[in-house]
Amino acid sequence: MSGDLEVRDLHAHYGTAHVLFGVDLTVPAGTTTALLGRNGAGKTTLLKSIANAEVRTSGSVRYGSTDLRALSPYRVARAGVQLVPEDRRIFTRLTVRENLRLATKAATPERPPVPVDRIVELFPLLGDLIGRAGYALSGGEQQLLAIARAMVGNPSLLLLDEPSEGLAPRIVEQVGDAIERLQSEFSLTVVLAEQNSRFAVDLADAVCVIDGGRVVFDGSAGEFATQDAVRERYLQV
Ligand SMILES: Nc1ncnc2c1ncn2[C@@H]1O[C@H](COP(=O)(O)OP(=O)(O)OP(=O)(O)O)[C@@H](O)[C@H]1O
Ligand SMILES: [Mg+2]
Incomplete structure (x- = not known):
């Protein structure tokens, strides 16, 4: 199951708070979009809305031929979509191996897990810490x-929420290398929400900037590079 991700006229609410206002976004299969915007812009909310988790939405979120808004979070994962949340949510009392093995339990015949050994080949550093x-x-x-752990679920669409947050530059580089390896080996479709625009744009084909819950720029990474005004106005640079 794969295809383009198409978000149309998406609105999101937490209780009575209206947070996204008619977001449109297309991410072609096998490409990476950097989702940029300052604190509170709505990046996390957009990723949660795509994964149909923890937020009420209206509008349309389609992944290939699947209407993700009609699916429970569990079925969203079965449709090949994995969200790596900002707070990481690993099981701190379990080992690296146990965390990865636990993720294999959610697998179904239509989406068999990637074996833990294969994952460890892709993340050699984790192999040393297994x-x-x-x-x-x-x-x-x-x-x-x-x-x-998200990769164990064999996703075709990976939603990453600020993977570089709070990390030293050398470690950010390792995280970036891991994402690049996954992009090329699994021809993944990726949405990468980041405050660190340089890190994200380096890994991306396209850039979407949101501000106040609205898309304020949408274009290729090359076009974004020429948009000094967008960067100054909407991003912390
Ligand atoms: N659970 C919630 N209940 C009510 N409002 C929320 C909730 N989560 C987020 N918001 C609000 O929604 C808006 C968008 O927040 P969101 O977390 O999507 O922004 P963000 O771009 O991810 O910011 P950051 O860069 O700080 O992670 C903010 O105004 C925030 O206060
Ligand atoms: Mg966020």
Whole structure:
């Protein structure tokens, strides 16, 4: 199951708070879009809305021929969509291996898990830490584990919420390398929400900037590079 991600006239609400206002976004299959915007712009809300988790939406979110808004979060995962949340949510008392094995349990025949050994080949650093408990991992190692765990679910669309947040530059580089490896080996479609625009744009084909819950720029990474005014107005640069 794969195809383009198409978001049309998406509105999102938390209770009575209206947070996204008619967002349109197309991410062609196999490409990466950097989703940029300052604090509170609506990046996390857009990713949650795509995954149909924790937020009430109207409008349309289609992935290939599937209407994601009609599916429970569990079925969204079965449709090949995995969200790696900002707070990572790994099991800190379980080891790296146990965290990865647990993710294989959610698999179904139509979407068999990627074997843990294969994941460890893709994330060699985790291989060295395979018996270590989650609480004893650094922030960057936890981030790699969160991405690796999502990959166990064999997604075709990966939604990453600020994977570089709080990480030292050297570790950010490792996270970026891991994302690049996944892009090329799994021909993944990726939406990468980031405050760190340089990191995200380097990994992206296209850029979408949101502000106040509205899209204010949508174009190729090359076009974005020429948009000094967009960067100055809507991003912390
Ligand atoms: N659970 C919630 N209940 C009510 N309002 C919320 C909730 N979560 C987020 N919001 C509001 O929705 C708006 C968008 O928040 P969101 O988390 O999507 O922004 P963001 O772009 O991800 O920001 P950041 O860069 O800080 O992560 C903000 O005004 C925020 O206060
Ligand atoms: Mg956020």
